[in-house]
Amino acid sequence: MVNIDLRPFQTANRSPAGDTFEAEHWPARPENVTRPVEPTAIAVDNLSLWYGTKQALTTVSLEIPINKVTALIGPSGCGKSTLLRSINRMNDLIAGVRTTGTVRYHGLDIYAKEVDPVEVRRRIGMVFQKPNPFPKSIYDNVAFGARVNGYRGDMGKLVEDCLRRAALWEEVKDDLGKSGLALSGGQQQRLCIARAMANQPDVILMDEPCSALDPIATLKIEDLMRELVQDYTIIIVTHNMQQAARVSDYTAFMLTDATTTGQLIEYGRTEEMFTNPRDRRTEDYISGRFG
Amino acid sequence: MATAEHAPLGRPTSLRATGRVALRQAMSRSAAWLLLAATLSGLLVLAYLAYDVIQLGGSRVFHNFPDFFTTYPSRFELRAGIRSPILGTLWVLGLTIVMTIPIAVGTAIWLEEFAPRNRLTSALRLNISNLAGVPSIIYGILGLAVFARAFGLGGTVLTGALTLSLMILPMTVIAAAEAIRQVPPSIRDASLALGATKWQTVWSHVLPGAIPGIMTGIILAVSRAAGETAALIMIGAYAFVAFDPASVNDAFTVLPIQIYEWTLRPGETFKGEAAAAIIVAMVFILSLNLMAVLIRERFRQR
Numbered sequence: 001m002v003n004i005d006l007r008p009f010q011t012a013n014r015s016p017a018g019d020t021f022e023a024e025h026w027p028a029r030p031e032n033v034t035r036p037v038e039p040t041a042i043a044v045d046n047l048s049l050w051y052g053t054k055q056a057l058t059t060v061s062l063e064i065p066i067n068k069v070t071a072l073i074g075p076s077g078c079g080k081s082t083l084l085r086s087i088n089r090m091n092d093l094i095a096g097v098r099t100t101g102t103v104r105y106h107g108l109d110i111y112a113k114e115v116d117p118v119e120v121r122r123r124i125g126m127v128f129q130k131p132n133p134f135p136k137s138i139y140d141n142v143a144f145g146a147r148v149n150g151y152r153g154d155m156g157k158l159v160e161d162c163l164r165r166a167a168l169w170e171e172v173k174d175d176l177g178k179s180g181l182a183l184s185g186g187q188q189q190r191l192c193i194a195r196a197m198a199n200q201p202d203v204i205l206m207d208e209p210c211s212a213l214d215p216i217a218t219l220k221i222e223d224l225m226r227e228l229v230q231d232y233t234i235i236i237v238t239h240n241m242q243q244a245a246r247v248s249d250y251t252a253f254m255l256t257d258a259t260t261t262g263q264l265i266e267y268g269r270t271e272e273m274f275t276n277p278r279d280r281r282t283e284d285y286i287s288g289r290f291g
Numbered sequence: 292m293a294t295a296e297h298a299p300l301g302r303p304t305s306l307r308a309t310g311r312v313a314l315r316q317a318m319s320r321s322a323a324w325l326l327l328a329a330t331l332s333g334l335l336v337l338a339y340l341a342y343d344v345i346q347l348g349g350s351r352v353f354h355n356f357p358d359f360f361t362t363y364p365s366r367f368e369l370r371a372g373i374r375s376p377i378l379g380t381l382w383v384l385g386l387t388i389v390m391t392i393p394i395a396v397g398t399a400i401w402l403e404e405f406a407p408r409n410r411l412t413s414a415l416r417l418n419i420s421n422l423a424g425v426p427s428i429i430y431g432i433l434g435l436a437v438f439a440r441a442f443g444l445g446g447t448v449l450t451g452a453l454t455l456s457l458m459i460l461p462m463t464v465i466a467a468a469e470a471i472r473q474v475p476p477s478i479r480d481a482s483l484a485l486g487a488t489k490w491q492t493v494w495s496h497v498l499p500g501a502i503p504g505i506m507t508g509i510i511l512a513v514s515r516a517a518g519e520t521a522a523l524i525m526i527g528a529y530a531f532v533a534f535d536p537a538s539v540n541d542a543f544t545v546l547p548i549q550i551y552e553w554t555l556r557p558g559e560t561f562k563g564e565a566a567a568a569i570i571v572a573m574v575f576i577l578s579l580n581l582m583a584v585l586i587r588e589r590f591r592q593r
Contacts, residue, residue, distance in 0.1 A: 090484060095408055122486025132477040134496060144495065145485035192481070199486055 032278045034268035036250060038065035040104075041203055041233040042087055047101035049079075049086055049262070051094065056082045057262035059101070062252055066202075069225055069234045071248035071270065073241060075290065078254040079262025080237045084205050087235065088124040089117040105203070122149050125196030129208040131188035133180030133195070138163075138172050141180045141191055145199040158198060166194035167224050186217025193224065197232075204228070206236040210243065222247045241286055245274050253282045341573075348566025359567060363533040364549060371553075371564050373571060375532040379448070379543035380517060380575075382536050386452035387516055388509070391463055394456070396498075396505060399467035404493050423461035430458040431525025439526050446527030449539040454522050459512035466508020470501040503590035510583040514576045520547040546572045 042064040049057040057079045064070045072080035082091065089110060091097045102109045110120045122145070133141050142159045151158065159176070163169040168190040172178070180191050189209055196204055210218040225234055225247050238244050244251050251274070252267040266273060266282045277283040284290060308316050352359055354369060362372030406412045434454030444450045474497050482492040523545060531552070532544045546568055553565035
């Protein structure tokens with residue numbers, strides 16, 4: 001957990017004195033959370049999450065638009081990965097997790113009693129921080145998700161299609177039988193993206209997908225994201241503010257401070273947030289004063 | 292600011308070890324010798340035993356080869372063979388393996404992947420570890436009371452295999468659970484995030500990754516069962532069997548019991564037979580262990 005004392009970072013154009021105390025200790029003020037004009041894919045409403053007795057998210061509310069890249073940024077421990085993993089119920093796998101509030105996916109609350117997390121996860125794909133291909137062939141890596149979900153169509157065509165979309169087909173088409181682990185890190189990550197697409201999800205979550213990659217592989221993944229966003233809703237957690245600025249349409253800034261863990265500070269269109277942040281803490285973070 | 296005693300050491304005139312450095316290095320070197328001595332003391336005793344056994348029984352193994360392997364035990368020296376003990380060993384071990392694998396692997400998967408983490412299951416885990424340390428004679432008594440008497444199975448191959456299964460279950464469960472735990476969590480995450488169920492994840496990714504560890508554990512446990520004597524004597528495995536066990540309901544004997552029986556004979560008689568049977572048993576167990584190593588190496592290369 002990060003305790004950030006913002007007092008040393010006084011800036012010239014900060015908000016008028018008098019309302020700073022409140023701003024520093026309360027989650028996002030409603031006026032700092034933009035409501036996207038596009039239709040909503042995921043609506044997070046008043047979401048709080050605890051690992052045992054430790055709170056990780058505090059009353060987060062935001063709407064993530066369809067066919068856009070939304071970036072979650074913030075310093076370590078701010079809850080951005082937790083928020084991401086609560087969108088496809090991956091947090092369920094950790095013992096002692098408790099949530100309040102709702103996450104709506106096309107209007108359906110994924111935390112409702114009758115919801116099966118397996119059904120949620122096959123519709124909301126995920127790519128992890130460290131490329132984690134299965135120790136199987138490239139073909140089997142992509143086909144696995146479709147197989148377990150009972151895909152009945154032409155598997156070879158599906159695998160090719162996914163690998164093409166992930167911009168990996170040309171590099172691997174001649175040895176689909178090769179182990180996924182034999183690929184380079186960047187190729188492995190694109191394989192993981194192809195694998196996630198084989199389930200035909202409409203939302204893909206990416207948890208710092210480039211943090212283990214070199215700059216060139218990173219660039220490829222970023223290009224791919226811009227390509228894919230025409231068909232998918234992408235939510236990406238990133239440490240790298242330049243990356244958020246380059247790839248995302250919307251950005252959510254999260255922060256853990258002395259009193260509140262995992263709060264949303266500001267959410268809006270990326271270029272607005274990076275050129276004209278509304279909260280002083282957002283400004284301090286994106287101008288590199290901490291984090 | 293550096294105080295006098297924390298000042299830099301200054302320019303050295305020589306870099307040979309002196310004073311405390313020399314002393315520490317001397318201790319390090321003598322530790323290496325002591326550790327070598329510890330290793331050798333075990334090895335030398337074993338080497339002497341092997342030498343002794345080979346001297347006593349080496350010629351007997353090849354006397355009228357392969358008579359020693361194809362004839363039944365007998366009252367007459369040089370005519371007695373280990374046909375029925377070998378067959379008994381193969382029967383019992385085969386059945387033990389078949390019964391142990393599904394139960395041990397099933398238990399390990401449940402404990403590692405499905406069981407809730409609460410007091411009851413941690414007590415269960417602790418108890419499995421404890422059971423691995425229970426002397427084999429206790430399992431023999433249990434086998435006698437439950438399988439041989441209560442179930443009325445008598446001193447048969449089935450009773451022997453059930454008893455040995457029970458004896459090696461804790462070990463195999465622990466080894467399999469350990470192997471399952473070694474499968475990186477990122478693989479499980481990847482599978483579950485694709486909408487696979489827990490069982491699909493276990494079947495397609497966790498088990499294949501854990502197989503080398505599970506196999507190694509099972510083979511090592513089986514080689515312990517192969518050398519087991521006390522538990523089988525307890526359930527009433529015959530020491531003199533002059534027929535081939537043909538079903539799981541037949542009486543049997545195994546190599547270690549035959550060795551025990553021959554060494555009990557007074558005087559010098561049957562010493563050669565006992566030593567020869569020990570050689571066969573050692574080679575058998577050694578090849579089981581070798582198999583475990585080979586399996587591990589083969590899967591590791593992937």
